[in-house]
Amino acid sequence: MAQNDQALLMRLKDSGLEFVVIGGLCVVYHGVPVATFDLDICCPFGEENVRKIESAVKDLNPVHRLTANKLPLEETRSSFKDLKNIYLQTDLGKLDCLGEVAGLGSYEQVLQQSILHSMSFGKFRMLNLDALIAAKAAAGRPKDLDAVRLLQAVKERKEQQKDLF
Amino acid sequence: MIDEETLAQMNGKYVCPPDAGPAWRAAMEYGFDMSLIEASLKLTPEQRLAEHQQAIDFMIELQESGKAHGAK
Numbered sequence: 001m002a003q004n005d006q007a008l009l010m011r012l013k014d015s016g017l018e019f020v021v022i023g024g025l026c027v028v029y030h031g032v033p034v035a036t037f038d039l040d041i042c043c044p045f046g047e048e049n050v051r052k053i054e055s056a057v058k059d060l061n062p063v064h065r066l067t068a069n070k071l072p073l074e075e076t077r078s079s080f081k082d083l084k085n086i087y088l089q090t091d092l093g094k095l096d097c098l099g100e101v102a103g104l105g106s107y108e109q110v111l112q113q114s115i116l117h118s119m120s121f122g123k124f125r126m127l128n129l130d131a132l133i134a135a136k137a138a139a140g141r142p143k144d145l146d147a148v149r150l151l152q153a154v155k156e157r158k159e160q161q162k163d164l165f
Numbered sequence: 166m167i168d169e170e171t172l173a174q175m176n177g178k179y180v181c182p183p184d185a186g187p188a189w190r191a192a193m194e195y196g197f198d199m200s201l202i203e204a205s206l207k208l209t210p211e212q213r214l215a216e217h218q219q220a221i222d223f224m225i226e227l228q229e230s231g232k233a234h235g236a237k
Contacts, residue, residue: 002225003221025217028213029213031202126210149188160184165210
């Protein structure tokens, strides 16, 4: 099963969805090389936004990956207005969309703690380092706390060496 | 002639940067390989994401290969 985060990010951007990249990919972005097998984003919810998510992945056989029968996304349109998170499996990999982030709050609060970064494949919002540390600390699983230790070391190093990003 | 310190480094001894702060040293003492973090910090964020993608592609390929050969 593939996991192509760049392609998923570009599709989400093209859909017009507002979002901030959170989770493991953001940890990698800030300089800690962990292996992460899903793309986590935080975005506003509501029917219109879920439709944007659907439009981004509709040709990728998206299913709700945590449902027992792996319900196809398109068969659940009547519930779009009630969703607060979506956990999808697609042909380009796992895509988890969260309406809020533990330790940070709602999408609006997450947005305020993000940075816009320009890459060769587009401009994307990533959680800033302090917010990422707070989110990982709030998540509290052993792997998150390991990430916190390393992110704190990275933060300290970046404060010492201003040329590091 | 290779001195003892160089030999130790060749065998995997990590040399902590002399100006490393307490968080860096704590992570090192906790057991993390901080040489990987140093290497990552030398890259741009986009290069880090590209390296990650390559690693993930390779791991998925290994996993699929393992499944194809009956690995549990």
